[in-house]
Amino acid sequence: MASRQQDISDARAPTESLLAPVDNSLRPPTGAPNQLLTEQDVEERLAKTIEPPDGGWGWVIVFCSFGLHVILDGITYSFGVIFVALLEDFQGGKGDTAWILSIFVGVTLGTGPLSSALVNRYSCRTVSIVGAVIGAVGFIISPYAPAMWYLYISFGVIGGIGFGLVYLPAIVIVSYYFEKRRALATGLACCGSGFGTFIFAPLSAYFIEEFGWKQTCFLLAGIILQCCVLGALLRPLPLVDNTETLEAVNQTQQNGKLSGETQGDKPKPSGSHVRSKVSLNIASISSLNTQHVTGHQLKQHIPLHRKDVFYSGSLHNIPLYTQNKADYITSNMSLVHSLHQVKTPQTNTKQPATCFEQLTDSFKSLIDFSLLADWGFLLFLLSNIFTNLGFNAPFIFLPDRGIEYGLEPKAAAFLLSIIGIGNTIGRIMFGYLADNKYIRPYRLYLYSTGLVITGLCTAFSSFPSHQMQIAYAALFGFFIGGYVSLTAIILVDLLGVDKLTSSFGLTLLVQGVFVLIGPPIAGWLYDATASYTWSFASIGGSIAISGFMLYFIPLLSRLQHKRITKHDTDMGVRIGVHSKQEIEDEEVNLKDSSAKESDSKS
Numbered sequence: 001m002a003s004r005q006q007d008i009s010d011a012r013a014p015t016e017s018l019l020a021p022v023d024n025s026l027r028p029p030t031g032a033p034n035q036l037l038t039e040q041d042v043e044e045r046l047a048k049t050i051e052p053p054d055g056g057w058g059w060v061i062v063f064c065s066f067g068l069h070v071i072l073d074g075i076t077y078s079f080g081v082i083f084v085a086l087l088e089d090f091q092g093g094k095g096d097t098a099w100i101l102s103i104f105v106g107v108t109l110g111t112g113p114l115s116s117a118l119v120n121r122y123s124c125r126t127v128s129i130v131g132a133v134i135g136a137v138g139f140i141i142s143p144y145a146p147a148m149w150y151l152y153i154s155f156g157v158i159g160g161i162g163f164g165l166v167y168l169p170a171i172v173i174v175s176y177y178f179e180k181r182r183a184l185a186t187g188l189a190c191c192g193s194g195f196g197t198f199i200f201a202p203l204s205a206y207f208i209e210e211f212g213w214k215q216t217c218f219l220l221a222g223i224i225l226q227c228c229v230l231g232a233l234l235r236p237l238p239l240v241d242n243t244e245t246l247e248a249v250n251q252t253q254q255n256g257k258l259s260g261e262t263q264g265d266k267p268k269p270s271g272s273h274v275r276s277k278v279s280l281n282i283a284s285i286s287s288l289n290t291q292h293v294t295g296h297q298l299k300q301h302i303p304l305h306r307k308d309v310f311y312s313g314s315l316h317n318i319p320l321y322t323q324n325k326a327d328y329i330t331s332n333m334s335l336v337h338s339l340h341q342v343k344t345p346q347t348n349t350k351q352p353a354t355c356f357e358q359l360t361d362s363f364k365s366l367i368d369f370s371l372l373a374d375w376g377f378l379l380f381l382l383s384n385i386f387t388n389l390g391f392n393a394p395f396i397f398l399p400d401r402g403i404e405y406g407l408e409p410k411a412a413a414f415l416l417s418i419i420g421i422g423n424t425i426g427r428i429m430f431g432y433l434a435d436n437k438y439i440r441p442y443r444l445y446l447y448s449t450g451l452v453i454t455g456l457c458t459a460f461s462s463f464p465s466h467q468m469q470i471a472y473a474a475l476f477g478f479f480i481g482g483y484v485s486l487t488a489i490i491l492v493d494l495l496g497v498d499k500l501t502s503s504f505g506l507t508l509l510v511q512g513v514f515v516l517i518g519p520p521i522a523g524w525l526y527d528a529t530a531s532y533t534w535s536f537a538s539i540g541g542s543i544a545i546s547g548f549m550l551y552f553i554p555l556l557s558r559l560q561h562k563r564i565t566k567h568d569t570d571m572g573v574r575i576g577v578h579s580k581q582e583i584e585d586e587e588v589n590l591k592d593s594s595a596k597e598s599d600s601k602s
Helices: 002-011 039-049 058-077 079-090 094-110 112-121 124-144 148-177 182-232 243-255 271-286 319-323 325-331 355-366 369-373 375-390 393-404 409-435 440-459 466-495 497-529 533-550 553-559 566-570 580-601
Strands: none
Touching: 058 079, 058 094, 058 148, 058 182, 058 409, 079 094, 079 148, 079 182, 079 393, 079 409, 094 148, 094 393, 094 497, 112 124, 112 148, 112 355, 112 497, 124 148, 124 182, 148 182, 182 409, 182 466, 319 566, 355 497, 369 375, 369 497, 375 440, 375 466, 375 497, 375 533, 375 553, 393 409, 393 466, 393 497, 393 533, 409 440, 409 466, 440 466, 440 533, 466 497, 497 533
């Protein structure tokens, strides 16, 4: 009896976590504490405990996420204005100066595993506040730079770490509060990126003109600290107490069988099997790093428990979600791998207790190199290499090129604002088109065509006309917005939502590495030729090539004879999908192979 009570205590949930509020309908009827549960009953109850509210405080979360995107992306993408001032002050080459933002963005993306580990261990609220303070410190110490290398560390490394710690909570917190309306909520939140670029480009130009770049850094640091206020509002969701469900399953185990086990010819799983599964699910949902359990409290959180946390599209596009919502939610609620030592009554294994172990586990869960065996995904990563060689360069060099073409500094800075406007419109339009039932099967081609157009516009943008520069800025912002908004959706179309976290982690790793070296290369081309013509031609060519490569992903999937099962299609895989009959035949082959393997072992 003591062992049973300890099992229940170990599996009890925290009173505050990023999960759904208490649903009294989950509790067994009064007077029936020993009610027997089928496996389906257990799964449905667990699914209900984690359903996001899709409203309420969630709209405050959307507003906070929007504000964080305004500040973070606004400052990042308006760096081209500060870039001009730094060139004048330090008299350095454009390639060497471009390293500042390159390091900044590369570190921001590379901080993902660290940020996820800290969010798992503490909370989105705590990590975002700490990140805002670190980012502000990086800006505060930057004006004291005696040389360019100092800015690489202060602005690039310290500021990048701070921004990286704020970015991940700002992105994923919306997914915990929204499910049915997730596409709308994430769309509204991410629009802050374009809106921030629109605001901060002229604002930074005004600050620099009035106070100089050093005082501007202090002013921007003050604005960054406002992220602490927004981060403090990222309130976790309360978690239900699943004790009643566990008690019912425990009673089932004592009786030896699940209710209905003997019904029909097909045997049902034993009570211990389901109890183990329930305990593992609750343990993994509650925490992957529990150090000590006291009563109803667990000291750790596991925010990144959903495999679809980076998915910004409508979940109604995922077949399993529309067919059986409970099965979908249950299958996507845990990122537990063999590397996570989850404490269960059966194994009594202790979980990782140190932040370093949590960081290692988070990195391994975000980076799954086995996905590289998929030819289509490998080509997708190769495409991202070429995309990110040119992605950030226009944000850095466009104002300086505008001044070189005879524009006033404020007019040149406003080109970045136009990119911001185009970016906002592009995110909305591409998101709408991607959800259209007629365009949905061709989303990959929508995505790749947008990159090709972006690259061609960039390659042939070196016209000194003010009107042509405005047109280019609008087109670049519009189509690059589509690239950002559809990346996670294309990954689901390619691999399925159950592999989104790992594939997205690998994609961010590639982006972080190559966004680091792209702008300096473009800057060195200017230093060598004294003209932006070849710089923008190389940037545009790289982006256009990246889009063109994506057209061949379906062909590669077929050449690889990729085995696509019904589970894959249920999880949203579209690219490389064969006919329905081929999928059914594949299912039969898999079952036959499993049966033969079982027979050989027996």
